[in-house]
Structures are given as C-alpha cells and as structure tokens.
Amino acid sequence: MAKxxxxxxxxxxxxxxxxGLMMQKTALRAGWYTYGSTEYPSLIRGGxxxxxxxAGDQPVNSGQVKIDILxxxxxxxxxxxxxxxxxxxxxxxxxxxxxxxNTVALGASCALIGLDLAIFKQVIAEAFAGKDQSIxxxxxxxxxxxxxxxxxxxxxxKLKLIAPGRALKNQIMICGNEALALGAVAGGxxxxxxxxxxxxxxxxxYLAANAKKLNIIVNHAEDEIGxxxxxxxxxxxxxxxxxxxxxxxxxxxxxALGLAGITETPLVIILGMRPGPASGxxxxxxxxxxxxxxxxxxxxxxRIVLAPGDPTEAFTLAKAAQNLAExxxxxxxxxxxxxxxxxxxxxxxxxxGHTNQRYCLAKTGxxxxxxxxxxxxxxxxSPRPLPGRPGGIFLANSYEHDxxxxxxxxxxxxxxxxxxxxxxxxTILASDDLIAPRIFGPAKAKTTLVSWGSNKGAxxxxxxxxxxxxxxxxxxxWPFPLAQFKALIAHQPRLITVEGNATGQLSKLIAQQxxxxxxxxxxxxxxxxxxPEEIIEGLKKI
Amino acid sequence: MTxxxxxxxxxxxxxxxxxxxxxxxxxxxxxxxxEPHQAAFVYDxxxxxxxxxxxxxxGFHALHGRGLPPAAGIKxxxxxxxVFVIIGDGGGYGEGVSHLLSLARGNHDVTVLVHDNFLYxxxxxxxxxxxxxxxxxxxTPAGVIDEPFNPLATALTNSAAFVARGFAGDIPHLxxxxxAGVKHRGFSLIDILQPCPTYxxxxxxxxxxxxxxxxxxxxxxxxxxxxxxxxxxxxxxxxIGIFYRVPRTPWHENFTLLKTGILADSAIDKIDLTSVLDExx
Numbered sequence: 001m002a003k004x005x006x007x008x009x010x011x012x013x014x015x016x017x018x019x020g021l022m023m024q025k026t027a028l029r030a031g032w033y034t035y036g037s038t039e040y041p042s043l044i045r046g047g048x049x050x051x052x053x054x055a056g057d058q059p060v061n062s063g064q065v066k067i068d069i070l071x072x073x074x075x076x077x078x079x080x081x082x083x084x085x086x087x088x089x090x091x092x093x094x095x096x097x098x099x100x101x102n103t104v105a106l107g108a109s110c111a112l113i114g115l116d117l118a119i120f121k122q123v124i125a126e127a128f129a130g131k132d133q134s135i136x137x138x139x140x141x142x143x144x145x146x147x148x149x150x151x152x153x154x155x156x157x158k159l160k161l162i163a164p165g166r167a168l169k170n171q172i173m174i175c176g177n178e179a180l181a182l183g184a185v186a187g188g189x190x191x192x193x194x195x196x197x198x199x200x201x202x203x204x205x206y207l208a209a210n211a212k213k214l215n216i217i218v219n220h221a222e223d224e225i226g227x228x229x230x231x232x233x234x235x236x237x238x239x240x241x242x243x244x245x246x247x248x249x250x251x252x253x254x255x256a257l258g259l260a261g262i263t264e265t266p267l268v269i270i271l272g273m274r275p276g277p278a279s280g281x282x283x284x285x286x287x288x289x290x291x292x293x294x295x296x297x298x299x300x301x302x303r304i305v306l307a308p309g310d311p312t313e314a315f316t317l318a319k320a321a322q323n324l325a326e327x328x329x330x331x332x333x334x335x336x337x338x339x340x341x342x343x344x345x346x347x348x349x350x351x352x353g354h355t356n357q358r359y360c361l362a363k364t365g366x367x368x369x370x371x372x373x374x375x376x377x378x379x380x381x382s383p384r385p386l387p388g389r390p391g392g393i394f395l396a397n398s399y400e401h402d403x404x405x406x407x408x409x410x411x412x413x414x415x416x417x418x419x420x421x422x423x424x425x426x427t428i429l430a431s432d433d434l435i436a437p438r439i440f441g442p443a444k445a446k447t448t449l450v451s452w453g454s455n456k457g458a459x460x461x462x463x464x465x466x467x468x469x470x471x472x473x474x475x476x477x478w479p480f481p482l483a484q485f486k487a488l489i490a491h492q493p494r495l496i497t498v499e500g501n502a503t504g505q506l507s508k509l510i511a512q513q514x515x516x517x518x519x520x521x522x523x524x525x526x527x528x529x530x531x532p533e534e535i536i537e538g539l540k541k542i
Numbered sequence: 543m544t545x546x547x548x549x550x551x552x553x554x555x556x557x558x559x560x561x562x563x564x565x566x567x568x569x570x571x572x573x574x575x576x577e578p579h580q581a582a583f584v585y586d587x588x589x590x591x592x593x594x595x596x597x598x599x600x601g602f603h604a605l606h607g608r609g610l611p612p613a614a615g616i617k618x619x620x621x622x623x624x625v626f627v628i629i630g631d632g633g634g635y636g637e638g639v640s641h642l643l644s645l646a647r648g649n650h651d652v653t654v655l656v657h658d659n660f661l662y663x664x665x666x667x668x669x670x671x672x673x674x675x676x677x678x679x680x681x682t683p684a685g686v687i688d689e690p691f692n693p694l695a696t697a698l699t700n701s702a703a704f705v706a707r708g709f710a711g712d713i714p715h716l717x718x719x720x721x722a723g724v725k726h727r728g729f730s731l732i733d734i735l736q737p738c739p740t741y742x743x744x745x746x747x748x749x750x751x752x753x754x755x756x757x758x759x760x761x762x763x764x765x766x767x768x769x770x771x772x773x774x775x776x777x778x779x780x781x782i783g784i785f786y787r788v789p790r791t792p793w794h795e796n797f798t799l800l801k802t803g804i805l806a807d808s809a810i811d812k813i814d815l816t817s818v819l820d821e822x823x
Contacts (some may be wrong), residue, residue: 172822182818188810191618213817217618217797217805222644226611229604229641233584233612236602237619238806259605349822354813368545370598386806387600388620390579395594395601398587406550406595407603 001464002161003056005064006109008102010073013045019102020051021173022127023109024344026120027055028173031164035060035457036173036344037529042198042282057164061310061345061457065533068159069112071105078108078150080157091145097135100142107146112158117147172349176340176454177202179311179347180270183318184242185214186354189268191234191241193219193227198282199338200244200272224249228256228267235265236396238361238386240322244270247289248279254296257331261301263396264374264382264421266325266332268318273337273500275527284527285338287453287500291508293333294478302328302380302424305478306435307335309456311347313475314340317435319354324433327359328424329381335477337500339529340454360384364391372403376416380423425479434476436484441470447539448472448492450518452506455498455530462532466539474506480513489516496520496542498535545578546571550595559710559736560590563657566713567597567626570720576624584613586629586638589664589738590657593628607637614650614793619806621794624724625652632662635671635691642693642731646702649728651792653720656693656731657710659738660745667741677744694774697731698767698786704730705770705786709754710737711747715782722784728792735780750780757783 006023010016017038024036032055040049054064070079076088086108092101103124110120121140128135181203184192194204208218221227224245231241245253250271260267271293275286293305304324308314314336321332362383364371373394375382382403385392395405400417402408428434440460445468449459452474459471472488474481489495495518497507502525507518522538524530546568554560571581581599585591586609594603600623604612609629617625634642634656645652661679662668668681671691678685697705704726708716716734723730735754737747762769762783770786794800799808 172819174822178822182815186813186815188813190805190808190810191615193615210818212798214815215799215808217799219618221611222640225608226641226644229608229611230615230618233602233615234619234805235615236612237582237616237623239615239619240810241615255605256608259608263602349819350815352814352816352819354815356810356813358810370548386620387582387616388579388623388804388806390577393578393598393600395603397594397601397603398605399603405601406548407592 001056001058002164003054003060004068004113004159004161005052005054005066006069006113007050007052007067008071008073008105009048009050011045012040012043012047012049014049014073015102016049016051018127019106020053021344022123023106024053025123025173026110026115027053028168028171028346029119029123030115031167032056033059033168033346034173034344035062035346037063037339038342040283057162059346060461062461063529063531065531069109071109073102073105078105078112080112084154084157086149091149092142094145095138095142097138097142100139103139103142104146107143108150111147111150112154114158114161114163117143168346170349171346173344174311174347175202175342175344176308176311176314176336177342178206179314180318180334180336181206182350183315184268184322185216186315186350187319187322188240188356189216189242189322190239191217191231193221193231193241193243195221195224195227195245195249197246197249199274199341200246200270200336202342203244203270224252225256228253228269229259232256232260232263232265232267235260235267236263236387240266240326242268242270242322244272246272246274247276247292250289250296258297258299258301259398260331261297261303261421262398262400264329265396266329268321268325268332268334270334270336272341273335275525281527283338285500285529286525286527287337288502288525290335290452290477290501290505293335294509301421302330303478304328304330304332304428305335306332306476307453308340308475309454309473310340311345315350317475320433323356323359327433328428329360329384330424335453337454361386362392364389367391370394370404373405374401374403374417374420376403376420379427380420381427429479429481434481436476436481437472437474437488439470439472439488442468444491445470447494447496448489449498449535450495450506450510451498452477455500458530458532459498459535462535465532465536477509480509482513486514496522496539498522498530500524500530544572545598547596548598552596553592554589555740557737557739558589559659559738560593560657562710562713563655563716563734563736564593564596566716566720569713569717570724573717573721574624574724580624581626582616582623583626583628584609584616586627586633588630588633590628590630607633608641609633610638610641610645610654613652614645617651618794620804621651621800622804627652627654629654629656631656631658631660631670631672635693642697643700646697646700646729646731648793649701649703649790651728651794653723653730654732655720656733657736658693658733659736659742661738661742663738663741692774693731693733694785695771698771698774702731703728703788703790706731706784707733707735707780707782709735709750709782711750719784726787728790735782753780755779755781757781757785
C-alpha cells in the first residue's frame with residue numbers, strides 16, 4: 001500500500017490548520033484516502049501547532065507515528081530523511097505577499113510528494129474565493145515558486161510513491177464534529193444550544209454559520225446549565241434539540257440530565273471527551289468519561305449512550321439519536337472525543353435526502369381533563385401531547401409524579417413510575433433500534449481487540465499488520481447489548497481491550513454486565529489518540 | 543367559566559402570600575381570555591413552585607434555580623404560547639440569577655413572577671438573596687452578613703424591558719401587573735412582595751402595607767429608565783407598580799424561520815442537505 005505522512009508545524013496563529021486542510025484536500029482530490037489531525041496547545045499565539053495528513057491509496061483511518069515529510073515553518077525547513085533548507089520568506093516575497101510562505105511550503109510539498117500542482121491551485125482558489133482576487137493570484141504564484149524550487153533543488157529527494165491513478169468518487173473530507181452536526185440535522189434537529197468548549201466548539205461554529213441554510217435555530221446560551229435546561233424546554237415544547245459539551249460542561253449539565261430522565265423529555269447530548277478531571281488538557285483527546293456518561297446524575301433512569309468510531313458512524317448515530325430520544329422519550333448521550341471531532345477523515349458522502357417520522361405524539365381532543373402523560377404502558381413509553389394543543393394538558397415534573405404528572409410521595413406510585421421508566425431499557429434492547437457491537441477482520445481470530453468509539457480508526461489501520469486478529473467495536477454502549485456481545489465473544493479465545501483511559505472502563509463495564517473479566521488491556525491516557533503502531537507494539541508486550 | 547385550577551388542594555400555610563398570587567393569576571388569565579392550553583407555566587422548586595399541581599395549564603416543574611431556561615425553550619418551541627415562570631427569590635435571585643440576566647438581556651418573551659418572601663421557606667426559613675442585612679435565620683444565627691440583592695435595579699441595568707413590583711396583599715393591583723406583563727412583547731419581571739407568616743414574622747401583611755407606595759399615585763413615567771432606577775434603589779419605602787416598560791424586539795422574532803410558523807411544527811419528514819454537502823468535496 002502506498003502511504004505517506006506529511007506534517008506541517010509552526011506557532012499558533014501561523015495558519016497551520018488552514019494549511020493542513022488545504023494539503024489534505026489536495027491529496028484527497030488527487031485520489032488519496034486521507035486522515036488529517038491537528039495538535040495544538042490551549043493558546044492563541046505562539047506554542048507549537050501541527051497538522052498531519054496521512055494519505056494512502058487504500059483507506060486510512062488514523063494518524064501515524066512515523067512522519068515522512070515535515071514542513072517546519074519555524075526553521076524554514078522541509079525535513080525528509082534529512083533537513084532541506086527552503087527559502088520560504090524569500091520565495092513568499094517574490095510572490096508579492098510575505099504572508100504566502102505557508103503556500104510556498106505546500107507547493108514544495110506537492111513537488112516532493114508528486115501531487116498535481118493544478119489541483120492545489122484549485123484548492124487555493126476555493127479557499128480564498130471570498131477575498132480579493134489578488135490574494136488568489138499571489139498564492140498561486142507562491143505555490144508555483146515553492147513547487148519549482150523543490151522540483152529543481154530536491155529532485156532526488158522526491159518520495160517514491162505510486163500515485164493512486166484514479167479519482168475517488170463520492171468521497172468527502174469531513175471531521176467528526178461536522179458529521180455529528182449534519183447527522184443531527186438529518187434526524188430533524190431544529191434547535192442546537194451550546195456553550196463553547198473544546199473539542200466540540202466546531203459543531204457550534206458550523207451550525208451557527210449554516211443555521212439559515214439548514215432551517216434550524218442555534219443559540220449560544222449563558223452557561224451549560226442554561227444550555228441543557230433550555231434544550232429540555234424546547235424538547236418539552238416538541239422541538240428536537242441537541243447540545244454539545246465536554247466533560248466539564250457535561251458535569252454542569254448532569255442535574256438536567258436527570259431532569260430529562262424523570263420528565264421523559266427527549267434530549268441529545270454530545271459529550272466530546274478530553275483529558276480531565278477539571279480543566280484537564282483542553283485541546284487533547286481521551287476516553288475517560290464512559291462510565292461517567294452511563295452513570296451521571298442521581299438515582300436510576302434510562303438513557304442511551306452511543307460512541308461513533310468515524311464520521312460515517314457519527315452522522316448515522318447523530319441522526320439515530322434524534323429519533324431514539326423522541327421515540328423512547330429519554331436523554332441520548334453521544335460520546336465523541338477530540339480525535340473523532342477534530343480529525344478529518346475521508347468518508348462516503350452521506351445521502352442528501354433524509355426522511356423522519358414523529359414518535360408517540362398524542363392525539364388530543366378537547367377534553368377538559370388533565371392528560372395522562374405518564375400513563376403506565378407495557379413498553380414504558382406513554383403518548384406525549386405537545387403544549388399548545390387543546391385537550392393535552394399535563395404537568396412535566398422534576399419531582400416523582402403520578403400518571404398525570406402531579407407530584408407524589410406515595411410508595412406505590414413511585415414504584416409504578418420507576419418501573420415504567422426503566423421498562424424502556426428492556427423495550428430498547430428488544431428493538432431493531434439497538435446497534436450491536438460489530439466484528440471487523442476475520443469472524444473468528446486467535447486474538448480479539450475489544451474497543452469503542454474513535455479507537456476504531458487506529459485499530460482498523462493496525463489489523464493488516466496483525467495476523468489472526470480481529471476487532472469488536474462498540475458504537476452503542478448503553479443499554480449494554482448483552483446478548484449480542486456474548487454471541488460475538490463465544491468463539492473468540494483471547495480478548496484484549498483497547499481504551500483511551502487509565503483504568504479500563506469498558507473492561508469494567510463488560511465485567512459488570514457479562515461477568516467476563518478481561519485481564520489484558522492496552523490503555524493510553526497521555527492526551528493523545530492511539531496510533532496503529534502503538535496497538536501493534538502494545539500487543540507485543542502482552 | 544374556564545377551569546383554571548386542578549382538583550388538588552394547595553398545600554401552603556394559612557395566610558401564605560401564594561394563595562393571593564394564585565388568585566391574581568386566575569384573574570389575569572380570565573382577563574386575558576387565555577384558554578388553559580394556550581398557556582405554559584414553568585415552576586421553580588420552592589413553596590411558590592408547589593403551585594405546579596394546582597394550575598390547570600401546560601406545566602413544567604423544573605429544577606431549583608433553573609425555571610427560566612426551560613421557559614425560554616418552550617417559548618422558542620411554540621411562540622404562540624403565553625409562557626409564565628413561577629419562581630422564588632432563592633431560585634430566581636440566588637441559584638439561577640445568571641439565567642435571569644440572560645433572559646432579560648435576550649428579551650425572551652416570558653413573564654416571570656418572583657414570589658419574593660425574603661427567605662428560603664420550603665427549606666424552613668434560611669436567608670435568601672433578598673433577606674435584609676442582620677436578620678437572624680437558621681443559617682445565619684448571628685444575622686445575615688451580606689447586603690441584600692436588588693432585583694429591580696439588577697433587571698433595569700441588564701436591559702429588562704418590563705420591570706414591575708407587586709404585592710400579594712393587593713390582588714386587583716397584582717392582576718393588573720400580570721396582565722400588563724403578559725401583554726408586553728418581551729421579557730417581563732414582576733417581583734412580588736410576599737408575606738411568609740410561618741418563617742418571616744418580621745414582615746407580616748401590616749408591615750408591607752406600611753411600607754409600600756403605589757407608583758400610579760406618584761407621577762412616575764414608566765418610560766423613564768433613570769427615574770425607574772432611582773425608585774428601585776429606595777429602601778425607606780417599597781414602590782409597587784410598573785417601574786419601567788420599553789418596546790424591544792422579543793428574542794424569537796430575530797429568527798426568520800419563526801415568521802412562518804412555530805418551530806415545533808416545522809416539517810422534519812423530509813430533510814434535504816444538498817445545499818451544504820458540496821463544501822466537503
């Protein structure tokens with residue numbers, strides 16, 4: 001498989017991410033499958049920022065430790081097997097605009113990788129389309145100067161790659177955050193409410209910028225408590241709503257999570273994980289919130305916890321979450337992380353057209369009596385009137401309540417309502433909505449890696465180097481798909497969990513739900529996502 | 543006659559100001575001609591919030607201090623509803639004061655009734671943000687150290703478009719304020735002086751009657767922000783009436799999407815993403 005890993009590094013404010021994205025798009029359009037990821041500290045100027053693009057003629061799903069070609073803006077060098085001096089400032093000045101030095105470096109990179117400069121120039125034209133035409137002209141000139149300089153001076157250093165030689169059809173470049181945002185819209189989300197927090201701020205930016213086109217309302221509210229409670233109000237009012245935050249903001253939303261649980265109000269929460277506790281490492285990745293998401297808020301109530309592994313799953317699950325929340329009248333938590341959210345993948349373009357139906361909305365008449373909103377039913381789901389309709393008057397109550405919603409401290413009523421709510425878990429597990437854990441690689445293997453969420457990419461990329469090894473990937477974690485998981489592991493002799501936390505939270509969950517103790521674990525909690533090389537090395541150590 | 547209350551009997555103490563406030567709400571709903579399904583009430587947690595079981599209208603009994611954000615969400619979902627918030631001085635001015643500022647500044651079209659009894663009564667009488675300095679309560683046996691919170695001045699300086707104060711001991715006057723608050727297009731705050739005969743013995747009805755002053759009996763222009771602010775800072779007397787009222791675009795009217803109908807009714811059966819997919823190619 002032809003593959004290369006290109007990286008650009010510089011200070012914050014130098015346009016590292018923009019340059020990286022342009023490089024990635026150029027590679028994508030040249031027929032390469034790509035995965036782009038950015039590393040940056042929590043500051044606006046200075047520091048050390050990077051953007052890496054791994055490209056392959058076969059699908060790539062993760063980053064790579066080994067860098068083949070590094071553009072270092074600080075020292076004006078391109079580093080392959082040895083550093084090559086590139087007169088960035090001089091060539092940028094020749095283009096007529098000193099600010100084009102990144103473009104010079106990218107032009108030179110195209111020459112060294114063998115990417116068609118015309119494709120890069122087209123990407124430049126699109127990137128600067130809204131600006132004065134002279135910007136595009138200068139950047140085109142800069143790209144050409146960089147390309148020509150490298151072609152002339154570093155001809156013998158050119159990477160020996162066989163270009164894919166075909167264009168990718170129906171493939172797009174998308175990050176997990178954008179996929180989550182679009183999936184939610186596809187699922188009928190009409191209200192998005194958030195308070196900025198890395199790594200999910202891009203969802204807020206994307207949806208706010210496109211709100212009019214997408215026919216949705218976006219609100220940046222006063223704090224995460226206001227965010228969650230306003231979304232619950234909108235959900236009570238009949239609007240499919242979503243919020244997104246990271247662990248700190250989610251901690252503030254926890255009381256509202258229980259509110260959605262007891263009032264049986266649909267709510268979708270994206271929890272974009274990053275290392276914690278408290279402020280932790282804001283701009284880095286982690287998977288430390290799995291058990292928190294499953295157990296957050298006092299006492300017990302049903303919820304669904306999902307964990308997409310790539311943008312395609314992110315889109316599908318964000319759409320599904322909107323429907324699940326309404327159908328089962330409960331909170332749905334989507335566990336994402338910085339790796340998925342801010343990682344740019346090559347993915348199949350999602351379909352443009354989507355259909356949805358409304359669930360469990362009560363047909364109300366003109367009855368002058370209160371409506372039995374919390375009627376005990378076999379499924380645990382009760383018809384829900386929407387405020388404003390005659391005949392549907394009810395009280396949604398944060399207190400324990402009777403079938404009409406009125407507060408009660410009666411022991412029998414309490415048990416009835418608890419049982420009714422928890423019944424939904426059984427209903428969900430028996431439904432077609434459940435997404436079972438899935439095997440990648442051989443159906444039966446000597447070694448089975450068990451993982452969840454965004455680790456999928458690194459493990460998939462490691463599998464070709466791991467003989468007789470397969471992956472069980474959980475995209476749905478709660479309610480735990482017990483029967484499906486037991487069936488999957490029945491013929492797998494050796495299980496090893498792979499997780500981005502320090503204590504093996506999925507292992508604990510599996511032990512709790514199945515009684516199966518998985519002894520072997522590959523864990524990582526240094527703030528970085530898994531690389532395929534680390535999965536391979538980790539297995540050797542066990 | 544339109545049913546305004548449920549079959550459940552209120553659980554407030556004899557003489558509680560909440561009975562009178564509920565009376566004013568019923569009268570205001572009648573005067574406004576609202577059917578029960580045309581109103582949504584969000585209740586905070588507290589003695590005031592226990593009204594949730596007694597009012598016959600769509601209701602949402604929220605978390606303590608968090609009555610306002612769901613109200614903004616409900617108004618967004620269906621802006622044809624008249625949305626009320628029933629909240630106390632503890633939830634409204636203490637635990638949830640950030641939401642008060644946010645809804646006031648955003649001009650969310652909800653009518654907020656703060657049952658201000660100057661104490662936390664449901665938790666048996668501890669100090670609240672509005673308790674006078676020095677007052678002895680179970681959580682401040684040596685007297686309250688903090689200066690009291692000034693809700694009206696806070697609302698006025700944070701762009702609240704309708705600011706009023708009422709008194710639970712004058713139902714017709716309070717009813718007028720409620721009607722005016724609901725008719726006002728935008729955020730309205732009505733701080734209601736509410737006697738708590740069980741825990742706040744220092745402020746019985748008679749004390750309030752001695753200290754209130756009707757704004758409509760002095761020449762106050764509710765369009766005059768500076769005059770309103772000056773009145774809100776008075777501590778010798780407690781003026782009641784409309785302090786300030788100014789026309790301002792309600793929050794939901796900033797969205798063209800809501801001009802054609804309510805958000806809860808917007809079609810989701812067919813969603814087309816064509817217009818946004820191209821940029822990912």
